[in-house]
Amino acid sequence: MKDKIRYIQVHSGWVLHEETMGGDQVIIDAARTCSGIVRAEAIVESMDLESNKTLIERLLKGKIKHNTPIEHCVFRFRVRCPIFVARQWLRHRIGTFNERSLRRCSAKTDYFTPGVPRLSEEKLNNGIEIYEGAMQEGLASYEYLIEKCGWPKEIARGVVGTAIYTEFLWTVNAWSLINWLTKRLDKAAQYEHREYAQAILRIFETEVPILAGAFKKYILDNDED
Amino acid sequence: MKDKIRYIQVHSGWVLHEETMGGDQVIIDAARTCSGIVRAEAIVESMDLESNKTLIERLLKGKIKHNTPIEHCVFRFRVRCPIFVARQWLRHRIGTFNERSLRRCSAKTDYFTPGVPRLSEEKLNNGIEIYEGAMQEGLASYEYLIEKCGWPKEIARGVVGTAIYTEFLWTVNAWSLINWLTKRLDKAAQYEHREYAQAILRIFETEVPILAGAFKKYILDNDED
Amino acid sequence: MKDKIRYIQVHSGWVLHEETMGGDQVIIDAARTCSGIVRAEAIVESMDLESNKTLIERLLKGKIKHNTPIEHCVFRFRVRCPIFVARQWLRHRIGTFNERSLRRCSAKTDYFTPGVPRLSEEKLNNGIEIYEGAMQEGLASYEYLIEKCGWPKEIARGVVGTAIYTEFLWTVNAWSLINWLTKRLDKAAQYEHREYAQAILRIFETEVPILAGAFKKYILDNDED
Amino acid sequence: MKDKIRYIQVHSGWVLHEETMGGDQVIIDAARTCSGIVRAEAIVESMDLESNKTLIERLLKGKIKHNTPIEHCVFRFRVRCPIFVARQWLRHRIGTFNERSLRRCSAKTDYFTPGVPRLSEEKLNNGIEIYEGAMQEGLASYEYLIEKCGWPKEIARGVVGTAIYTEFLWTVNAWSLINWLTKRLDKAAQYEHREYAQAILRIFETEVPILAGAFKKYILDNDED
Numbered sequence: 001m002k003d004k005i006r007y008i009q010v011h012s013g014w015v016l017h018e019e020t021m022g023g024d025q026v027i028i029d030a031a032r033t034c035s036g037i038v039r040a041e042a043i044v045e046s047m048d049l050e051s052n053k054t055l056i057e058r059l060l061k062g063k064i065k066h067n068t069p070i071e072h073c074v075f076r077f078r079v080r081c082p083i084f085v086a087r088q089w090l091r092h093r094i095g096t097f098n099e100r101s102l103r104r105c106s107a108k109t110d111y112f113t114p115g116v117p118r119l120s121e122e123k124l125n126n127g128i129e130i131y132e133g134a135m136q137e138g139l140a141s142y143e144y145l146i147e148k149c150g151w152p153k154e155i156a157r158g159v160v161g162t163a164i165y166t167e168f169l170w171t172v173n174a175w176s177l178i179n180w181l182t183k184r185l186d187k188a189a190q191y192e193h194r195e196y197a198q199a200i201l202r203i204f205e206t207e208v209p210i211l212a213g214a215f216k217k218y219i220l221d222n223d224e225d
Numbered sequence: 226m227k228d229k230i231r232y233i234q235v236h237s238g239w240v241l242h243e244e245t246m247g248g249d250q251v252i253i254d255a256a257r258t259c260s261g262i263v264r265a266e267a268i269v270e271s272m273d274l275e276s277n278k279t280l281i282e283r284l285l286k287g288k289i290k291h292n293t294p295i296e297h298c299v300f301r302f303r304v305r306c307p308i309f310v311a312r313q314w315l316r317h318r319i320g321t322f323n324e325r326s327l328r329r330c331s332a333k334t335d336y337f338t339p340g341v342p343r344l345s346e347e348k349l350n351n352g353i354e355i356y357e358g359a360m361q362e363g364l365a366s367y368e369y370l371i372e373k374c375g376w377p378k379e380i381a382r383g384v385v386g387t388a389i390y391t392e393f394l395w396t397v398n399a400w401s402l403i404n405w406l407t408k409r410l411d412k413a414a415q416y417e418h419r420e421y422a423q424a425i426l427r428i429f430e431t432e433v434p435i436l437a438g439a440f441k442k443y444i445l446d447n448d449e450d
Numbered sequence: 451m452k453d454k455i456r457y458i459q460v461h462s463g464w465v466l467h468e469e470t471m472g473g474d475q476v477i478i479d480a481a482r483t484c485s486g487i488v489r490a491e492a493i494v495e496s497m498d499l500e501s502n503k504t505l506i507e508r509l510l511k512g513k514i515k516h517n518t519p520i521e522h523c524v525f526r527f528r529v530r531c532p533i534f535v536a537r538q539w540l541r542h543r544i545g546t547f548n549e550r551s552l553r554r555c556s557a558k559t560d561y562f563t564p565g566v567p568r569l570s571e572e573k574l575n576n577g578i579e580i581y582e583g584a585m586q587e588g589l590a591s592y593e594y595l596i597e598k599c600g601w602p603k604e605i606a607r608g609v610v611g612t613a614i615y616t617e618f619l620w621t622v623n624a625w626s627l628i629n630w631l632t633k634r635l636d637k638a639a640q641y642e643h644r645e646y647a648q649a650i651l652r653i654f655e656t657e658v659p660i661l662a663g664a665f666k667k668y669i670l671d672n673d674e675d
Numbered sequence: 676m677k678d679k680i681r682y683i684q685v686h687s688g689w690v691l692h693e694e695t696m697g698g699d700q701v702i703i704d705a706a707r708t709c710s711g712i713v714r715a716e717a718i719v720e721s722m723d724l725e726s727n728k729t730l731i732e733r734l735l736k737g738k739i740k741h742n743t744p745i746e747h748c749v750f751r752f753r754v755r756c757p758i759f760v761a762r763q764w765l766r767h768r769i770g771t772f773n774e775r776s777l778r779r780c781s782a783k784t785d786y787f788t789p790g791v792p793r794l795s796e797e798k799l800n801n802g803i804e805i806y807e808g809a810m811q812e813g814l815a816s817y818e819y820l821i822e823k824c825g826w827p828k829e830i831a832r833g834v835v836g837t838a839i840y841t842e843f844l845w846t847v848n849a850w851s852l853i854n855w856l857t858k859r860l861d862k863a864a865q866y867e868h869r870e871y872a873q874a875i876l877r878i879f880e881t882e883v884p885i886l887a888g889a890f891k892k893y894i895l896d897n898d899e900d
Contacts, residue, residue: 021696021749022846030773030844034780063672064633071771072846074696074749084327084383093318096746096848101709103415114380127374134366134384141359149352154415155339158309159359163383169708171697171747173771173846186514190328190379222513246471246524247621255619259551288897289861296546297621299471299524321521321623326484394480396472396522396623398546408739447738534777534833543768553865564830577824577831584816584834591809599802604865605789608759609809613833640778640829 004206008199011192012110013080013165015199017207022073024210027174028052030069031059049210056210061218073174073208077200082112083162085193092180095172102166103154107142111135111163118191135161174208178215185220229431233424236417237335238305238390240424242432247298249435252399253277255294256284274435281435286443298399298433302425307337308387310418317405320397327391328379332367336360336388343416360386399433403440410445454656458649461642462560463530463615465649467657472523474660477624478502480519481509499660506660511668523624523658527650532562533612535643542630545622552616553604557592561585561613568641585611624658628665635670679881683874686867687785688755688840690874692882697748699885702849703727705744706734724885732889748849748883752875757787758837760868767855770847777841778829782817786810786838793866810836849883853890860895 008015032055059066081089090097113132116124138160145156172180181204183189184197205212233240257280284291306314315322338357341349363385370381397405406429408414409422430437458465482505509516531539540547563582566574588610595606622630631654633639634647655662683690707730734741756764765772788807791799813835820831847855856879858864859872880887 019696019701021694022751026694026751033773033842033844034776063669064636064638068771068773072751072773072844074846076697076701076747082383083387084379087312090316091322096743097316098705098708098743098747105709112383114376119376119380123375127370127376130366130369130374131376131381131384134363137362138359138384138386141355144355145352149355150348151339151344151352151356154309155344155417156356158307158337158388159356159363159386161363161384161386162308167708169705169747171749171848183514188514192380219513244471244476246469247526251469251526255548258548258617258619259555288894289858289863293546293548297526297548297619299621301472301476301522321518323480323483323518323522330484392483394483394522396524398621411739413739444738532833533837534829537762541765541772547766562833564826569826569830573825577820577826580816580819580824581826581831581834584813587812588809588834588836591805594805595802599805600798601789601794601802601806604759605794605867606806607836608757608787608838609806609813609836611813611832611834611836612758642830 005203008202010081010195010199011112013082013112013196015080015196015203016078017203018076018078018169020073020075020207022174024052024056024073024208026072027059027069027208027211028055030072031055031066033069053210053213057214057218060214067175070175070178070211071173073211074171075174075177075204075207076169076171077203078167078169079196080165080167081196082192083164083166084112085190085196086166086168087162088184088190088193089170089180089196090168092172092176094176094179095170097168097170099168100166102157102160106146106153107139107157107160107164109139110165111139111161112165112192113163114192135163139164174204174211177204178219181215182219230428233427235306235420235424236337238307238337238421240421240428241303242428243301243303243394245298245300245432247399249277249281249298249433251297252284252294252433252436253280255297256280256291258294278435278438282439282443285439292400295400295403295436296398298436299396300399300402300429300432301394301396302428303392303394304421305390305392306421307417308389308391309337310415310421311391311393312387313409313415313418314395314405314421315393317397317401319401319404320395322393322395324393325391327382327385331371331378332364332382332385332389334364335390336364336386337390337417338388360388364389399429399436402429403444406440407444455653458652460531460645460649461562463532463562463646465646465653466528467653468526468528468619470523470525470657472624474502474506474523474658476522477509477519477658477661478505480522481505481516503660503663507664507668510664517625520625520628520661521623523661524621525624525627525654525657526619526621527653528617528619529646530615530617531646532642533614533616534562535640535646536616536618537612538634538640538643539620539630539646540618542622542626544626544629545620547618547620549618550616552607552610556596556603557589557607557610557614559589560615561589561611562615562642563613585613589614624654624661627654628669631665632669680878683877685756685870685874686787688757688787688871690755690871690878691753692878693751693753693844695748695750695882697849699727699731699748699883701747702734702744702883702886703730705747706730706741728885728888731885732893735889736893742850745850745853745886746848748886749846750849750852750879750882751844751846752878753842753844754871755840755842756871757867758839758841759787760865760871761841761843762837763859763865763868764845764855764871765843767847767851769851769854770845772843772845774843775841777832777835781821781828782814782832782835782839784814785840786814786836787840787867788838810838814839849879849886852879853894856890857894 006017141159142156145151181197184193231242366384367381370376406422409418456467591609592606595601631647634643681692816834817831820826856872859868
């Protein structure tokens with residue numbers, strides 16, 4: 001079994017794993033509830049890895065996904081990412097988010113900056129000064145409006161670009177996480193969001209290795225397109 | 226009964242009511258389902274407004290809200306508002322949103338500008354040029370990065386402030402709408418968001434007058450704080 | 451286009467379609483919102499059926515399902531079915547149910563009776579008298595406990611079998627309905643539930659023919675198992 | 676702080692607490708995220724119980740409930756109760772249930788029997804034989820249909836009364852649990868369901884004492900009716 005991962009840096013942001021509830025074993029217990037086999041320690045001990053793997057794979061391999069047993073496993077992450085990534089992320093409705101609010105807190109002055117290979121060296125060189133200039137201009141105007149003009153933060157923030165970082169706490173069950181991973185690991189997803197999905201996937205694999213294996217085998221690599 | 230309202234302008238944005246499913250009568254039918262009185266035309270006609278009002282008020286007046294009958298009434302709105310308002314709005318999870326994406330479309334060049342009385346005349350005068358300058362700088366940089374430097378829209382948008390307008394389609398049931406109205410009409414809500422909530426409330430009152438009356442009487446004006 | 455269907459009998463129960471909000475056109479509008487093409491009557495009229503069909507199929511055909519545009523279409527049904535079917539049905543969480551309560555109303559005295567070909571003629575003949583006897587005994591005991599012994603309905607109902615009929619109102623969006631149809635039309639679903647799913651599918655096909663066609667083509671008949 | 680409770684018997688059923696994720700401290704962290712105060716061990720240690728209590732009470736005391744911080748706390752219970760109680764319980768949609776299915780498993784032969792003081796001694800004596808007789812008749816018919824007539828379990832179960840016991844696994848966040856407790860502890864709730872709610876409340880109080888205290892003070896005892 002792989003070592004647990006607590007923290008992964010993504011650009012100037014990061015993903016922090018705080019807690020997992022349930023796990024592969026609880027998913028197996030839940031799946032067995034419907035057939036009346038309540039978990040008994042003796043039985044569990046004698047069950048080999050292979051039969052557990054088969055059971056969890058059966059939840060995900062068919063056309064019909066048996067999602068409820070998977071939902072008994074829940075994760076809590078803390079994330080730091082650009083607002084334009086958070087805007088997509090918080091669209092996922094099954095789960096709970098608490099984001100740092102710019103109505104009350106001051107915007108931090110650091111922001112996402114793209115690099116190579118996301119952009120070719122040439123494109124990056126052509127635009128980077130304009131990009132940095134615009135971000136800094138936005139942040140400077142924001143501070144000026146608050147400090148010199150007495151504007152409330154919640155209006156002044158309107159001039160700051162969505163490349164600045166935000167932070168949020170995310171509690172999400174494993175089934176909802178699988179939906180998010182499927183959408184955000186896809187080649188059609190925005191590159192910057194995909195990097196966060198790859199980080200979360202690495203944590204997912206160490207927390208629930210059997211479920212993560214079944215997810216990769218039957219959903220992620222199932223290229224029916 | 227008040228005239229139906231289809232469109233309300235809010236600053237340079239707007240709220241457009243597209244469709245309502247169900248209504249006061251369906252809520253009453255649903256509430257009666259549990260006591261087995263299926264809607265019969267004859268009965269309905271003889272029922273006076275007063276008894277219907279009493280029934281709907283009973284759903285909302287106690288400590289325990291009887292939300293499911295209310296959920297059978299569903300609305301669809303189209304909204305244009307600043308991104309900083311949409312960021313709060315789309316946090317409401319019970320409902321469906323489809324927002325115009327800046328990954329593919331170009332950002333529109335118009336943005337929210339505060340006025341009096343939101344800001345005092347003095348504050349406004351002190352800051353408005355900085356504000357407008359920062360917004361225009363952001364939009365100009367965005368266009369330059371795309372057109373002159375070949376940056377993808379989805380990265381270039383990071384420099385544009387959240388005061389620019391976005392558009393979305395919102396399907397929401399009446400109970401979820403009541404939760405949103407309660408939070409967004411509150412004095413603690415951001416002024417700009419409250420203006421949208423006031424516009425939606427006006428439409429809500431013409432679409433489901435009995436429910437809206439009960440909402441105002443037992444939830445909105447129930448100042449237990 | 452097929453004629454609208456309002457009512458379909460299923461055994462001694464039925465499915466009644468009450469209202470549809472949105473439809474194929476609204477799903478198309480929603481899908482286009484993200485690319486900024488707001489619905490204009492002129493454009494819509496010139497759009498042929500084929501391009502609309504292609505757009506809706508694109509929502510369902512890949513590994514990643516684009517569910518939010520589909521959710522803007524909402525249905526309301528009234529259903530009469532045995533409690534053992536309702537027990538499975540009401541497990542579907544995305545949607546609103548209001549069921550007739552046996553805490554307050556008296557249980558109706560009719561119940562589901564299986565027939566051929568659900569059971570072979572022989573099995574049916576062997577068991578039907580026992581079955582009918584047990585159901586009638588349960589209902590008679592229920593009435594005796596209430597009328598002769600003064601027991602509250604909410605306890606007395608404990609002796610009545612789950613083959614008796616119940617009624618409920620169901621508001622559900624098209625995406626959640628697709629999930630329900632997929633699970634309940636499957637060969638692993640209980641036969642009696644599948645008959646209700648087949649009835650709802652027939653209504654679904656007349657209400658949103660393009661979406662229903664895409665559902666059948668890309669989800670229902672996609673036998674990857 | 677009270678001792679943790681793992682198991683509470685309710686009639687012939689029970690409630691078993693399996694796991695809690697988060698807790699009072701995580702709720703406080705989540706509430707502070709929006710004001711940018713990330714949890715630092717040093718700060719947390721110096722924070723006295725009183726200030727934490729005040730913060731959590733602020734989430735629940737006003738007209739507007741701040742539910743998202745509370746949702747980061749999640750519980751998993753295993754429950755054994757009569758089907759007529761489970762029928763109401765599983766209606767709560769925000770959470771995950773896995774129930775033992777009578778499509779595959781045999782019905783257990785034990786069932787709920789009411790006693791004094793739920794019924795007066797006289798009423799109980801008048802009806803108990805009829806009640807017991809009907810339940811046993813139903814169970815005997817069920818077994819006969821399966822064993823002697825070859826009927827499938829999923830149809831034969833239709834003759835068994837809803838007083839028989841079922842079992843389920845329930846994962847639910849603290850906010851959804853508060854909604855359930857509010858409705859099921861209410862005097863209008865069915866007596867038998869209320870007994871389960873009282874058992875869960877006792878566990879809730881030992882798992883998240885500060886939140887449970889605020890719930891009792893501001894929601895449960897807030898008799899505005």
